[in-house]
Amino acid sequence: MSEANKQSNPAIVDSVESLNALFTTVRAAQQQYASFTQEQVDAIFRAAALAANHARIPLAKMAVEETGMGVVEDKVIKNNYAAEHIYNHYKNTKTCGVIEEDKEFGIMKIAEPIGIIAAVIPTTNPTSTAIFKCLMALKTRNGIIISPHPRAKASTIEAARIVKEAAEKAGAPAGLIGWIDVPSLELTNTVMKEADIILATGGPGMVKSAYSSGTPAIGVGAGNAAAVIDSSADIVNAVSSLILSKTFDNGMICATEQTIIACKDIYDAVKAELIKRGCYFLNEEEKDKLRKTMLINGALNAKIVGQRPCTIAKLAGFEVPEDVKVLVGEAESTGVEEAFAHEKLTTILGMYKAEDFADATDKAEQLLINAGGLGHTSSLWIDNVNEREKIAAFADRMKTCRILVNTPSSLGGIGDLYNFKFPPSMTLGCGSWGGNSVSENVGVKHLLNVKTVAERRENMLWFRTPEKVYFKKGCLPVALDELKNVMNKKRCFVVTDSFLYKNGFTKVITDKLTEMGIAYTVFSDVEPDPTLKSAQIGAEAMRKFEPDCIIALGGGSAMDAGKIMWVLYEHPEADFLDMAMRFIDIRKRVYTFPKMGEKAYFIAIPTSSGTGSEVTPFAVITDQETGTKYPLADYELLPDMAIIDTDLMMSAPKGLTSASGIDAMVHALEAYASVMATDYTDGLAIRAMQLIFKYLPTAYEDGTNVKAREKMATASTMAGMAFANAFLGVCHSMAHKLGAYHHLPHGVANALLLTIVMRFNACEKPRKMGVFSQYQYPHTLERYVECAEACGVTGKDDQEIFENFLQKLEDLKVAIGIKKTIKDYGIDEQVFLEKLDQMSEDAFDDQCTGANPRYPLISEIKEMYLEAYYGEKK
Numbered sequence: 001m002s003e004a005n006k007q008s009n010p011a012i013v014d015s016v017e018s019l020n021a022l023f024t025t026v027r028a029a030q031q032q033y034a035s036f037t038q039e040q041v042d043a044i045f046r047a048a049a050l051a052a053n054h055a056r057i058p059l060a061k062m063a064v065e066e067t068g069m070g071v072v073e074d075k076v077i078k079n080n081y082a083a084e085h086i087y088n089h090y091k092n093t094k095t096c097g098v099i100e101e102d103k104e105f106g107i108m109k110i111a112e113p114i115g116i117i118a119a120v121i122p123t124t125n126p127t128s129t130a131i132f133k134c135l136m137a138l139k140t141r142n143g144i145i146i147s148p149h150p151r152a153k154a155s156t157i158e159a160a161r162i163v164k165e166a167a168e169k170a171g172a173p174a175g176l177i178g179w180i181d182v183p184s185l186e187l188t189n190t191v192m193k194e195a196d197i198i199l200a201t202g203g204p205g206m207v208k209s210a211y212s213s214g215t216p217a218i219g220v221g222a223g224n225a226a227a228v229i230d231s232s233a234d235i236v237n238a239v240s241s242l243i244l245s246k247t248f249d250n251g252m253i254c255a256t257e258q259t260i261i262a263c264k265d266i267y268d269a270v271k272a273e274l275i276k277r278g279c280y281f282l283n284e285e286e287k288d289k290l291r292k293t294m295l296i297n298g299a300l301n302a303k304i305v306g307q308r309p310c311t312i313a314k315l316a317g318f319e320v321p322e323d324v325k326v327l328v329g330e331a332e333s334t335g336v337e338e339a340f341a342h343e344k345l346t347t348i349l350g351m352y353k354a355e356d357f358a359d360a361t362d363k364a365e366q367l368l369i370n371a372g373g374l375g376h377t378s379s380l381w382i383d384n385v386n387e388r389e390k391i392a393a394f395a396d397r398m399k400t401c402r403i404l405v406n407t408p409s410s411l412g413g414i415g416d417l418y419n420f421k422f423p424p425s426m427t428l429g430c431g432s433w434g435g436n437s438v439s440e441n442v443g444v445k446h447l448l449n450v451k452t453v454a455e456r457r458e459n460m461l462w463f464r465t466p467e468k469v470y471f472k473k474g475c476l477p478v479a480l481d482e483l484k485n486v487m488n489k490k491r492c493f494v495v496t497d498s499f500l501y502k503n504g505f506t507k508v509i510t511d512k513l514t515e516m517g518i519a520y521t522v523f524s525d526v527e528p529d530p531t532l533k534s535a536q537i538g539a540e541a542m543r544k545f546e547p548d549c550i551i552a553l554g555g556g557s558a559m560d561a562g563k564i565m566w567v568l569y570e571h572p573e574a575d576f577l578d579m580a581m582r583f584i585d586i587r588k589r590v591y592t593f594p595k596m597g598e599k600a601y602f603i604a605i606p607t608s609s610g611t612g613s614e615v616t617p618f619a620v621i622t623d624q625e626t627g628t629k630y631p632l633a634d635y636e637l638l639p640d641m642a643i644i645d646t647d648l649m650m651s652a653p654k655g656l657t658s659a660s661g662i663d664a665m666v667h668a669l670e671a672y673a674s675v676m677a678t679d680y681t682d683g684l685a686i687r688a689m690q691l692i693f694k695y696l697p698t699a700y701e702d703g704t705n706v707k708a709r710e711k712m713a714t715a716s717t718m719a720g721m722a723f724a725n726a727f728l729g730v731c732h733s734m735a736h737k738l739g740a741y742h743h744l745p746h747g748v749a750n751a752l753l754l755t756i757v758m759r760f761n762a763c764e765k766p767r768k769m770g771v772f773s774q775y776q777y778p779h780t781l782e783r784y785v786e787c788a789e790a791c792g793v794t795g796k797d798d799q800e801i802f803e804n805f806l807q808k809l810e811d812l813k814v815a816i817g818i819k820k821t822i823k824d825y826g827i828d829e830q831v832f833l834e835k836l837d838q839m840s841e842d843a844f845d846d847q848c849t850g851a852n853p854r855y856p857l858i859s860e861i862k863e864m865y866l867e868a869y870y871g872e873k874k
Contacts, residue, residue: 012181012182013178013179013180013181013182013187014180014181014182014187015187016186016187016190019145019180019187019190019191019194020194022145022178023116023145023194025175025178026116026143026144026145026175026176026177026178027115027116027143028173028175029143029172029173029174029175029176030113030115030116030141030142030143030173030176032173033113033141033143033172033173033176034112034113034141036096036141037096038094038095038096038097040171041095041096041138041139041141042091043170043171044138044167044170044171044172045087045090045091045135045138045139046087046091046170047166047167047169047170048134048135048138048163048166048167048170049083049084049086049087049135050083050166050578050591051162051163051165051166052079052082052083052131052134052135052159052162052163052166053079053080053083053084054577055079055159055162056076056079056080056083057072057076057079057841057845059075059079059127059131059155059158059159059162060072060073060074060075060076060078060079060127062127062154062155062158063075063126063127063152063155066126066151066152066154066155067123067124067126067151067152067155067306068306069123069124069250069252069305069306069307070124070249070250070252070306071248071249071250071857072858073768073844073855073857073858074248074249074250075127075128075249076845078125078127078128078249078426079127079128079131079159081128081414081417081424082127082128082129082131082132082135082426083131083135085415085416085417085424086131086132086135086136086424086425087135088416089416089423089424089443090139090443090444093139093444094111095111095139095140095141095444095448096111096141097110097111098110099111111140111448111449112448112449113140113141113142113447113448113449114140114142114196114197114216114447114448114449115142115143115195115196115197116142116143116144116145116194116195116196116197117133117136117137117142117143117144117145117195117196117197117198117199117447118145118147118191118192118194118195118197118198118199118200118210118215119133119134119137119144119145119146119147119199119200120147120188120192120198120199120200120201120206120210121133121146121147121148121149121152121156121201122149122152122201123149123151123152124252124253124254124305124306124345125201125249125252125253125426126148126149126152126155126156126159127155127156127158127159128159128426129201129426129427130146130148130156130159130160130163131159131163132425132426132427133146133199133426133427134146134159134160134163134164134167134177135163136199136442136443136444136447137176137177137447138163138167138172138176139444140444140447140448142196142197142447143176143177143178144176144177144178145178145179145180145191145195146160146177146178146179146180147179147180147183147187147188147191147192148179148180148183149183150183150184153181153182153183156179157179157181160177160179163177164176164177188206188209189209189213192209192210192213192215192217193213193214193215194215195215196215196216197215197216197217197218197447198210198213198215198216198217198218198219199217199218199427199442199447200217200218200219200220201219201220201426201427206219207219207220207221207435207436208435211435211437216437217437218427218429218436218437218438218442218446219435219436219437220254220376220427220428220429220430220434220436220442221373221374221375221376221430221433221434221435221436222254222343222372222373222376222434223254223255223256223258223343223373223376223377223413223428224258224259224341224342224343224367224368224371224372224373224376225255225256225257225258225259225373225376225377225378225379225400225409225413226257226258226259226260226261226363226364226367226368226373226378226379227242227257227259227260227261227379227380227381227409228261228262228354228357228360228361228364228378228379228380228381228382228394229260229261229262229263229266229270229360229381230263230357230360230380230381230382230383230387230390231263231265231266231356231357232382232383232386232387233266233381233382233383233406234381234383234406235266235269235270235273236273237381237406238270238381238406239270239273239274239277240277240778241381241406241407241408242257242260242274242349242408243274243277243278243279243325243326244408244411244768245257245408245409245410245411245412246325246326246347246349246410247325247326247347247767247768248408248410248411249306249410250306250307250308250346250347251306251344251345251346251347251348251410252305252306252345252346253410253411253413253414254343254345254376254377254413254428255376255377255402255409255410255412255413255414255428256345256409256410256413257349257379257408257409257410258342258343258344258349258350258373259331259340259341259349259350259351259352259367260328260349260350260351260352261351261352261353261354261360261363261364262351262352262353262354262360263354263355263356263357263359263360264353264354264355264356267353271351274326274328276764276765277325277764277765277778278323278324278325278326278765278767279324279325279326279327279328279349280309280320280321280324280326280327280328281328281329281330282327282328282329282330285318286313286316286318287329287330287331287340289316289317289318290312290313290316290327290329290339290348291329291338291339291340292316293312293315293316293317294339294340294342294344294348295339295342300342300343300344300345303315304344304346304348305345305346306345306346307346307347308347309324309325309326309327309347309348310322310324312327312346312347312348313327323767325347325765325767326347326348326349327347327348327349328348328349328350328351329348329349329350329351330350330351330352330353331350331351331352332352334352334363334366334367334370334371335370335371336370336371338350338371341367341370341371342371342372343371343372343373357390361393361394361397361398364378364394364397364398365397365398365399368398368399368400373400373434374399374400374430374433374434375399375400375401375429375430375431375432375433375434375435375436375439376400376401376402376428376430376434377400377401377402377403377404377409377413377428378394378398378400378402378403378404379403379404379405379407379409379412380394380403380404380405380406381405381406382405382406384405384406391405399433400430400433401428401429401430401431401433401434401439401440402428402441404418407419413428414426414428414441415441422441423440423441423443424441425441425442425443427441427442428441428442429441429442429446461676461678461774462725463678463680463681463725464617464635464638464724464725465615465638465721465724466604466614466615466638466639466640466641466642467640467641468482468640468641468642469615469641469642469644469717470641470642470643470644471643471644471645471713471714471717472645472646473645473646473647473706473710474645474646474647475643475644475645476508476509476512476605476643476645476647476648477508477512479641479643479645480509480512480513480516480643481516482641483513483516483518483549484516484517484518487549487601489518489548489549489601490518490519490548491518491519491520491545491546491547491548491549492513492518492519492520492547492548492549492550492551493520493521493523493541493542493545493547493549493550493551493600494506494509494510494520494521494522494523494550494551494553495523495526495538495550495551495552495553495554495558495561495562495565496522496523496524496526496552496553496554496558497524497525497526497527497528497554497555497557497558498524498525498526500524500553500554500558500607501522501524502524505553505607505648506522506524506553508647509551509553509605510522518549521541521545521547523538523541523542523565525537525538526538526554526557526558526561526562527557527561528557529557529622530557530558530560530561530564530621530622531621531622531623531624532564532576532621532622532623532624532630533624534561535561535564535565535568535621536568538561538562538565539564539565539568539569539572542565542566542568542569542600543569543572547600548599548600548601549600549601549602549603550562550565550566550569550600550601550602550603551603551605552602552603552604552605552639553605553607553648554605554606554607554608555606555607555608555610555611555613555656555660556608556610556611556613556620556746558607559604559606559611559613559614559619559639560613560618560619560620560621561619561621562602562604563602563613563619563632563637563639564619564621564632566596566600566602566637567579567594567596567632567637569599569600570594570596570597570598570599570600571594571596574594575591576621576630577630578591579591579593579632579634593634593635593636593637594636595636596636596637597640601640601641602639602640602641603639603640603641603642603643604639604641604642604643605642605643605644605645605648606642606644606648606649606713606716606717607648607649607652608649608652608656608657608660608716609649609652609657609660609661609664609699609709609712609713609715609716610659610660610661610662610663610664610716610747611660611663611716611720612664612667612716612717612719612720612721612723612724613720614639614642614643614644614717614720615638615639615642615717615720615721615724616637616638616720616721616723616724617633617634617635617636617637617638617724618631618632618633618637618724619631619632619637620632620736622740627740628740631736631846631847631848633847638724642717644713644714644717646706646709646710646713649709649712649713650703650704650706650709651703652703653703654700654703654817655745655817657696657699657700657703657712657816658700658747658748658816658817658818659745659746659747659748659751660716660747661692661696661699661700661712661716661747661816662696662747662748662750662751662754662812662813662816662818663746663747663750663751664688664692664712664715664716664719664720665688665689665692665696665719665754665809665812666728666731666732666735666747666750666751666754667685667688667716667719667720667722667723667728668684668685668686668688668689668692668715668718668719668722668723669685669689669731669754669758669784669787670723670727670728670729670731670732670848670851670852671684671685671719671722671723671725671726671727671728672685672686672689672722672726672783672786672787673729673758673761673780673783673784673852673853674723674726674727674728674729674851674852674853675774675775675851675852675853676725676726676727676774676851677726677783678725678726680725681721681722681723681725681726682722684718684719684721684722685718685719685722685723685726685787686786686787686790687715687718688715688716688718688719688722689715689787689790689791690790690791691711691712691714691715691718692712692715692719692812693791693792693808693812694711695707695708695711695712695715696708696712696812696815696816697812697815697816699711699712700815700816700817726851727848727850727851728848728851729757729761729848729849729851729852729853730757730760730761730843730846730848730849730852730854730856730861731750731753731754731757731758732750732846732848733843733844733846733847733848733849733852733861734749734753734757734843734846734861734864734865735749735750735753736749736843736846736848737839737842737843737846738752738753738822738839738843738865738868740842741835741839742822742827742831742832742835744822744825744827748818748825751813751818752818752819752821752822752825752868753864753868754809754813755806755809755810756864756867756868757864758784758806758809759806760854760856760860760864761780761784761852761853761854762780762781762784762802763778763780763781763854764778764781765778766778766854766855767857767860768854768855768856768857775853778853778854779853780853780854781798781799781802782798783853784802784805785798785801785802785805787805788801788802788804788805788808789801791805791808793805793808820871821868821869821870821871822865822868822869823869823870823871827869829869832869836862836865836866837862839865840858840859840861840862840865841858843861843865844856844857844858844861
């Protein structure tokens with residue numbers, strides 16, 4: 001080991017002398033790192049992104065606890081975004097040596113690192129910005145020294161430490177990442193003066209100091225985004241998106257809207273929609289009190305930054321309800337003296353009435369000039385199909401580097417969430433208008449001594465199923481004919497559980513394999529909740545047998561175990577924890593799932609009607625050491641063939657029929673309500689609901705009824721296809737953890753939570769709505785009503801139809817023997833309450849949560865668990 005590697009943990013940096021020593025260490029490490037290849041750099045970059053993503057929740061909690069600002073759940077998204085989206089965007093970008101060559105035109109571009117980055121980190125986004133800047137440094141072969149904000153130093157340093165340790169473990173020179181332990185103005189000025197480039201995110205004073213240091217600097221200016229709502233705009237979408245944006249992390253992203261400017265012919269409608277969605281309009285006395293609280297001697301009062309409306313109101317000397325989302329102050333003046341015209345970095349909006357679009361544009365420009373925000377972000381809500389001239393006029397007038405159309409500006413401004421060709425970044429340049437050196441979202445090209453051009457594609461939706469799905473009572477032997485006659489398979493590995501094996505369920509398969517001359521072996525040690533250990537044992541048996549076909553027979557457990565064995569058989573080097581990591585977008589995850597099917601063809605055959613695992617890209621496996629359930633999700637896990645033969649389901653006991661049947665119902669309902677639902681999945685989900693309502697009670701009471709069994713098998717598979725593409729929601733997130741912590745059957749856990757979650761989702765003014773580009777505003781009640789009407793439920797209005805639908809579901813649960821509460825299943829109250837907080841946090845972090853139409857807070861999940869336990873709200 002080199003001397004540099006031995007000094008990966010230098011002394012505390014609290015003086016100019018210790019900072020100079022740190023510079024010596026970092027510079028030596030960076031000079032070594034400058035010789036690394038692209039392959040080496042990319043491996044380090046990936047390892048660091050994975051580590052940061054793993055730590056997203058503790059870092060979020062640490063940041064909120066230390067600063068007293070923002071929302072833990074939103075900071076989780078920020079940290080996740082800073083690791084996942086940054087990695088996804090730049091993972092294939094060349095930053096070493098020759099990065100582009102066009103021999104026809106004689107152009108070659110060569111990238112070289114700059115040296116040491118001085119990274120100034122704000123108190124508003126301490127962990128996500130630290131992750132972002134460290135990853136940028138690693139990707140560009142630069143060293144980095146972080147200067148944290150004094151009020152956020154512990155969380156900032158912890159984020160940097162996590163990235164540093166992961167990078168060094170992956171092969172980076174020790175000491176490449178460093179930080180100031182005891183920040184001061186003197187040390188910050190020193191690090192900016194001695195570095196090779198400054199990447200500064202903070203207040204105007206800090207940015208000015210960066211540009212005055214004599215060192216090349218990339219600094220960003222203050223935001224003050226005005227959202228103009230044209231008469232042609234979709235008001236519901238505009239208002240819902242504005243609230244989503246303004247409440248995200250309590251308004252601390254610099255691109256967040258600070259004022260609304262609505263044309264007078266729609267002003268009252270916009271105001272009414274804001275009130276409907278949970279905003280509070282201040283009276284004259286309250287506005288005056290808040291003006292005095294917002295600005296102190298012309299500067300933003302730090303005490304209101306990142307706070308909830310009720311907290312801000314108390315500071316100002318008045319009260320508002322706890323559930324108010326945003327405080328809105330109507331104003332007329334756009335001058336510097338009007339506090340509502342300024343950047344507020346919290347849950348406060350100013351609101352202006354414009355005579356027409358031209359006047360609205362004038363006001364937006366005046367706000368930028370008079371109250372700050374030049375160069376940062378402007379927002380426009382408009383009919384973007386028929387009003388192209390207005391869009392062009394607005395873009396021409398606004399001296400801002402981000403002009404966002406029909407987009408929530410906080411999440412839209414940082415990129416890659418609402419426009420997939422807009423580069424992701426946590427540092428937003430404001431150009432010369434904002435006194436900055438860059439006018440775009442800062443990325444790797446700004447940290448290299450070369451200019452590059454990156455091109456992105458617009459994103460798309462999808463519908464994926466197994467290559468072949470065969471169904472009909474008695475179809476199994478016929479479908480298996482293909483193994484010999486079409487695919488010429490030689491060796492087959494059958495995965496099942498001991499009950500099915502001992503009771504002869506595998507015989508129809510093994511007899512057919514024998515008839516076709518295909519060698520086989522049966523692995524029958526799958527547990528009800530399959531563990532990683534058993535999957536590893538099965539995979540080892542596969543490696544010894546070397547099958548070219550795998551058949552998984554059983555319920556969800558056997559099929560899930562078979563999928564995991566398949567992965568471990570084909571890719572024994574795969575990291576299980578990385579495969580299980582949660583993602584925001586399945587197409588943008590940090591971890592790339594290995595290519596499947598190169599050794600063996602996978603066939604899934606269900607023996608129950610519920611999991612849908614035969615047509616889904618999901619599998620759940622349990623860590624036998626900790627009891628933690630890990631959901632894996634990737635389309636590489638999609639079976640190649642599914643065979644649905646009712647003959648295998650005729651003897652299912654009543655308990656299994658009930659639990660699996662109601663699980664299928666929840667699959668269909670959550671797929672239909674998902675933010676990722678499409679017309680392709682909706683039809684499958686609706687038909688599955690209709691079949692389950694009609695045939696599940698019969699299948700439960702009379703298991704010998706062939707028609708009921710066959711229709712339930714069809715419903716299960718159709719619901720599986722729906723949620724395989726639309727994904728699920730928080731009911732499944734909570735059911736996963738309820739089952740893991742208290743050993744309730746998965747279908748039962750879902751049933752106990754279903755109607756509670758549906759009421760939660762149906763709220764038309766949720767505290768937070770789901771984040772997905774196609775999901776414009778809360779409309780889950782409308783979606784549930786569509787389901788209800790398709791299933792024959794009626795009522796005088798949507799609310800009555802919804803209530804009747806919930807009752808229909810409750811009646812179904814009674815008909816199939818589902819009890820009323822968690823408590824009714826014998827779960828001890830003290831044990832339940834002791835585990836509740838951790839169970840709620842784990843449910844929040846479950847992969848299914850992300851597609852839920854209402855994004856839940858951990859506290860809201862806890863409330864739903866309590867209601868499900870006691871049968872009433874607590």
